[in-house]
Amino acid sequence: MTVGVRHDDLRRRNRALVLTALRAANQRSRTEIANLTGLSNSTISAITSSMIEEGVLVELKGNDNGLARRGRPQVALALNPTLASVVAVTLTLNHVSAVLIDYAGEAVDEEVQDLATQELEGQALIEAVIGCVRRVLTRQRENGYHPSRIALAVQGITSSDSSSMLWSPITPDENTRFAPALAAAFGVPATVENDCNMITVALKWREPARYRKDFFAVMLSDGIGMGLMVKGELFSGTHSSGGEFGHMIHIPDGALCRCGKHGCIEAYAGNYALIRTARGGSEEDVPGAVVSQVEIQKLADAARASDGPERAAFLKAGRAIGFGLGSLFAVFDPAPVAIVGPGALAFDILEQPIRDAIARTAGGKHSAAISFETEPNEMPLIRLGCAMTALTKVDAEIIVPGLTTEKVLKGRKVA
Amino acid sequence: MTVGVRHDDLRRRNRALVLTALRAANQRSRTEIANLTGLSNSTISAITSSMIEEGVLVELKGNDNGLARRGRPQVALALNPTLASVVAVTLTLNHVSAVLIDYAGEAVDEEVQDLATQELEGQALIEAVIGCVRRVLTRQRENGYHPSRIALAVQGITSSDSSSMLWSPITPDENTRFAPALAAAFGVPATVENDCNMITVALKWREPARYRKDFFAVMLSDGIGMGLMVKGELFSGTHSSGGEFGHMIHIPDGALCRCGKHGCIEAYAGNYALIRTARGGSEEDVPGAVVSQVEIQKLADAARASDGPERAAFLKAGRAIGFGLGSLFAVFDPAPVAIVGPGALAFDILEQPIRDAIARTAGGKHSAAISFETEPNEMPLIRLGCAMTALTKVDAEIIVPGLTTEKVLKGRKVA
DNA sequence: AAGCTTTTTTTCGAGCTTCGAAAAAAATAA
DNA sequence: TTATTTTTTTCGAAGCTCGAAAAAAAGCTT
Numbered sequence: 001m002t003v004g005v006r007h008d009d010l011r012r013r014n015r016a017l018v019l020t021a022l023r024a025a026n027q028r029s030r031t032e033i034a035n036l037t038g039l040s041n042s043t044i045s046a047i048t049s050s051m052i053e054e055g056v057l058v059e060l061k062g063n064d065n066g067l068a069r070r071g072r073p074q075v076a077l078a079l080n081p082t083l084a085s086v087v088a089v090t091l092t093l094n095h096v097s098a099v100l101i102d103y104a105g106e107a108v109d110e111e112v113q114d115l116a117t118q119e120l121e122g123q124a125l126i127e128a129v130i131g132c133v134r135r136v137l138t139r140q141r142e143n144g145y146h147p148s149r150i151a152l153a154v155q156g157i158t159s160s161d162s163s164s165m166l167w168s169p170i171t172p173d174e175n176t177r178f179a180p181a182l183a184a185a186f187g188v189p190a191t192v193e194n195d196c197n198m199i200t201v202a203l204k205w206r207e208p209a210r211y212r213k214d215f216f217a218v219m220l221s222d223g224i225g226m227g228l229m230v231k232g233e234l235f236s237g238t239h240s241s242g243g244e245f246g247h248m249i250h251i252p253d254g255a256l257c258r259c260g261k262h263g264c265i266e267a268y269a270g271n272y273a274l275i276r277t278a279r280g281g282s283e284e285d286v287p288g289a290v291v292s293q294v295e296i297q298k299l300a301d302a303a304r305a306s307d308g309p310e311r312a313a314f315l316k317a318g319r320a321i322g323f324g325l326g327s328l329f330a331v332f333d334p335a336p337v338a339i340v341g342p343g344a345l346a347f348d349i350l351e352q353p354i355r356d357a358i359a360r361t362a363g364g365k366h367s368a369a370i371s372f373e374t375e376p377n378e379m380p381l382i383r384l385g386c387a388m389t390a391l392t393k394v395d396a397e398i399i400v401p402g403l404t405t406e407k408v409l410k411g412r413k414v415a
Numbered sequence: 416m417t418v419g420v421r422h423d424d425l426r427r428r429n430r431a432l433v434l435t436a437l438r439a440a441n442q443r444s445r446t447e448i449a450n451l452t453g454l455s456n457s458t459i460s461a462i463t464s465s466m467i468e469e470g471v472l473v474e475l476k477g478n479d480n481g482l483a484r485r486g487r488p489q490v491a492l493a494l495n496p497t498l499a500s501v502v503a504v505t506l507t508l509n510h511v512s513a514v515l516i517d518y519a520g521e522a523v524d525e526e527v528q529d530l531a532t533q534e535l536e537g538q539a540l541i542e543a544v545i546g547c548v549r550r551v552l553t554r555q556r557e558n559g560y561h562p563s564r565i566a567l568a569v570q571g572i573t574s575s576d577s578s579s580m581l582w583s584p585i586t587p588d589e590n591t592r593f594a595p596a597l598a599a600a601f602g603v604p605a606t607v608e609n610d611c612n613m614i615t616v617a618l619k620w621r622e623p624a625r626y627r628k629d630f631f632a633v634m635l636s637d638g639i640g641m642g643l644m645v646k647g648e649l650f651s652g653t654h655s656s657g658g659e660f661g662h663m664i665h666i667p668d669g670a671l672c673r674c675g676k677h678g679c680i681e682a683y684a685g686n687y688a689l690i691r692t693a694r695g696g697s698e699e700d701v702p703g704a705v706v707s708q709v710e711i712q713k714l715a716d717a718a719r720a721s722d723g724p725e726r727a728a729f730l731k732a733g734r735a736i737g738f739g740l741g742s743l744f745a746v747f748d749p750a751p752v753a754i755v756g757p758g759a760l761a762f763d764i765l766e767q768p769i770r771d772a773i774a775r776t777a778g779g780k781h782s783a784a785i786s787f788e789t790e791p792n793e794m795p796l797i798r799l800g801c802a803m804t805a806l807t808k809v810d811a812e813i814i815v816p817g818l819t820t821e822k823v824l825k826g827r828k829v830a
Numbered sequence: 831a832a833g834c835t836t837t838t839t840t841t842c843g844a845g846c847t848t849c850g851a852a853a854a855a856a857a858t859a860a
Numbered sequence: 861t862t863a864t865t866t867t868t869t870t871c872g873a874a875g876c877t878c879g880a881a882a883a884a885a886a887g888c889t890t
Contacts, residue, residue: 009425010876040879044839071837072839073885075839237748242747247745249738252738252772260777331746333575422847422878456850457848457851458847460870486866488866
């Protein structure tokens with residue numbers, strides 16, 4: 001049973017509303033916030049003045065935004081960038097990057113590093129990630145940054161409590177407990193999230209007009225990932241990160257998938273599957289090493305040039321994705337789809353077979369109306385999603401009324 | 416942006432908490448409610464006393480529940496059954512029923528009626544439903560019942576605003592706008608919901624211990640339906656009732672489905688598909704009239720008796736359901752499954768092929784651990800789900816503080 | 831440049847609500 | 861009949877939001 005609503009919950013929720021309004025677009029006046037939240041001017045005045053005193057918000061004076069109007073000018077409020085900071089870490093095949101981000105969401109510094117992820121076992125991988133974070137933090141320590149949180153995005157399945165990477169194609173290790181290790185190394189909370197889920201979160205922050213309540217983000221890369229936004233909330237599985245679109249079954253007992261099962265969508269549409277099909281390999285051929293993006297581009301060029309085995313491979317892939325989306329639409333209803341990742345560069349070849357397949361499913365009613373947007377470069381989205389996820393969690397600590405900021409972020413504040 | 420929390424929202428939410436506690440188990444003392452909700456005794460005292468004055472709750476005196484303890488005895492509070500009432504209507508193939516239910520959730524009277532649903536066009540079907548409701552209400556009018564709401568459950572797809580039945584196998588009509596018609600006929604709000612969704616809601620009310628946060632209800636009948644409970648909430652589609660498990664694709668371009676597309680799970684596991692397969696019909700044979708349950712029972716008996724075409728048909732059906740569940744588990748993660756409806760009587764034949772198929776999918780990790788419960792008789796569940804859905808909506812009107820009950824339920828109260 | 835107008839922001843009192851403590855109520859036990 | 865125990869109500873304190881009024885900070889006017 002949900003717990004009763006006490007009196008300070010009210011203030012907490014309204015503080016959260018103010019913070020959310022400023023996260024969506026920094027620099028808003030008190031009047032704008034009042035209109036946005038539906039709260040009265042007096043309430044906003046009370047809330048913001050205590051938040052300014054706490055150091056959460058700052059007044060941006062002397063920014064006249066050009067048009068001079070009659071009357072007392074609005075004073076823009078903004079998140080205090082020096083209040084706190086977070087680190088957004090991204091672990092992908094052969095690469096790890098760590099970005100230090102201030103409380104207002106601006107990137108401060110970044111550390112990128114190559115890494116033979118496929119050859120690193122659990123502990124070594126964890127230490128490589130820790131090392132990357134440590135480097136950027138050491139560099140910025142003199143500027144007084146002590147992050148409040150670390151958010152790690154990985155390719156693969158993560159646990160629903162955001163503590164572990166349960167499985168990933170980039171390493172042989174299973175159930176890698178990144179979060180406790182990072183938390184221990186830096187003395188702050190850490191989380192591990194699925195990369196596609198972070199992309200989905202990011203799309204909503206970046207383009208709230210287009211990606212609002214319901215949409216799917218399909219990541220086409222070596223594997224096939226998905227993030228789902230359902231009724232305005234990130235849809236994650238009940239135990240894991242969920243949304244394993246790539247492992248829905250396309251053909252029962254069909255082609256061998258990287259996961260060891262047969263007939264998954266990925267076994268037709270993943271990069272390795274494209275190569276396998278185009279080269280006339282057997283569907284039982286064990287998926288080999290990760291395919292370079294250059295190779296896929298060559299494959300796509302060949303498919304565009306002539307109606308050979310390459311084009312057939314893309315048709316087969318599109319068909320698998322399309323039928324999968326059709327099945328998904330049967331359960332969730334049709335919604336806009338964002339095609340993210342390197343595969344988006346070949347979407348011109350994929351779109352028609354995808355649409356054809358969707359049209360052959362019951363879930364694909366009005367398939368022509370379904371919109372597809374492409375976004376080949378997924379890294380900025382993953383980082384944005386990570387940053388916003390971590391900052392939102394910091395916000396959740398800050399909104400507790402009565403707690404002074406010092407208590408919440410003891411010693412982690414910028415000097 | 417969510418609207419700000421004002422002061423009376425607080426009281427409203429806490430009133431809702433009290434009401435929910437009593438709906439889950441009628442007859443609780445103030446002290447029990449305080450412990451359950453986490454609110455203080457004084458708050459519960461204030462809330463319940465105003466609700467008693469409004470006629471929402473009643474004190475049940477002199478019910479000593481057996482054990483006599485020291486101290487002032489607890490006074491049981493209960494929902495006032497005469498405060499309001501709702502009608503739960505169920506429309507299935509060839510039958511319509513209307514049950515009058517009091518505010519405490521007890522059935523008062525029921526009207527069941529045969530109906531040639533497949534031959535009735537929209538308006539005639541609507542009027543038949545209205546007639547059934549009218550009969551039970553006319554009979555009970557002398558007892559002072561004036562329902563506050565009507566909830567209709569139908570087989571088929573309904574709109575997400577609960578106004579229309581978009582498509583149903585029981586009638587050729589499409590987009591039948593039941594809700595406005597019922598609302599106009601009886602002058603009270605009406606809703607149309609999908610039967611499987613109602614079953615899912617009902618399971619949670621009836622067996623909260625087993626069916627709590629995450630589970631799937633699969634309805635095996637002429638068609639294949641599904642209701643999904645995800646994170647404690649009924650999962651419905653973004654535009655329609657959603658959860659059209661039966662129309663996820665099992666075999667791309669496979670057997671002809673009743674929906675006109677090919678390869679849906681239903682085209683292998685629906686009653687008509689079982690008959691078609693067992694009799695050696697082509698997968699392109701157009702699904703005929705609805706199959707009688709007796710016929711399916713005979714088929715199941717034959718399948719149990721010997722390894723002939725009947726058993727092969729059930730194997731094929733189980734395989735389709737199993738692969739479908741595997742795909743679903745990939746997206747939602749594994750969860751308990753309730754097998755509801757007449758098909759549950761043949762679950763002994765279906766279980767093994769279902770489990771075998773799940774084990775062949777990536778989503779079916781730990782497939783042996785997935786629990787299946789069967790419930791052949793779906794009607795009581797549909798009615799319970801309808802009743803609770805309608806009563807919960809009545810509750811939502813009642814919890815608004817300051818509104819006296821007379822204002823909310825003007826003239827609809829029992830005399 | 832001084833006063834007027836306009837708009838934003840703060841201040842102040844009223845009206846809710848919840849909570850804890852104390853009081854009242856209603857039973858059993860001695 | 862009195863003491864004990866448990867539930868329920870009462871009462872004052874504290875916190876929050878709101879509307880109205882006041883204060884602040886600008887441009888506009890003469």
